[in-house]
Amino acid sequence: MVTRFAPSPSGRLHSGHALAALIPFREAQQNDGRFLLRIEDIDRERCRAEFEDGIFEDLAWLGLTWEMPVRRQSDHMQDYAAAISTLEERGVIYPCFCSRADIRAEIARSDSAPHVPTMGPDGALYPGTCRNLTMDERDSRIADGDAHALRLDVAKALEAIHSPLTWHDRLAGDVVAKPQAHGDVVLARKDTPTSYHLSVVVDDALQGITLVTRGQDLFEATDIHCLLQALLDLPTPEYFHHDLVRGEDGRRLATRHKARTLEDIRQSGMTPTELFQQLGLD
């Protein structure tokens, strides 16, 4: 068994992260497996070196140990570029020049078609504006230096693979993937030539991860990951989407809601054992 914890250094860790780190660590320990730590820092605007140091400090306080070297996504952009080339060769991605405002305007314009779903698990679905550009239009806009993202053409992708898409979750059992619910997701962003979906799939395969543990909030994203694995000829690991730690207000803890950090918890004098108890771990 090979497990991993894959935080983004975009803030200090909170107790939700502690649970998300302890689950794969203990799974690996109990099964004579390996536990890896991966730093997901493709978002150069939000990620900072001091937060990465904070991750190491907090995980060490929790008593975790991990294999070295730690994989840092920003050091491996060539791996994501190779995956993009494969998808390009398969003809399942297209450049998208839309800004957020363009997308909003297009959605407002096409409101008149009530039978077409407009919302996906992560918000408004991409209305497909750039999917139908001609090759000439694409080429000339790229030649003009128009910034563009790369999107997955989910309908074409589903045509390109022949096998039914299923994956297994420890709690939910066998899941039939419906990646079309996400619409044509971005695989390479305008500001960075990869995305969460692409990097996580490439890395989990390159690192030989056999059990992906992560919060329930990413359950639906696995449908897209499973499709990418099929397109890139990568194995689909087992998944375990665990419950999220919620604050007193019932909301899931999040860095952007200023959840209490592990650093604060540590400084308040709480011990890791007390924290584990609070998290329902023995």
Ligand code: GLU
């Ligand atoms: N970097 C992602 C996060 O912090 C990890 C998601 C995953 O484990 O796949 O949410």
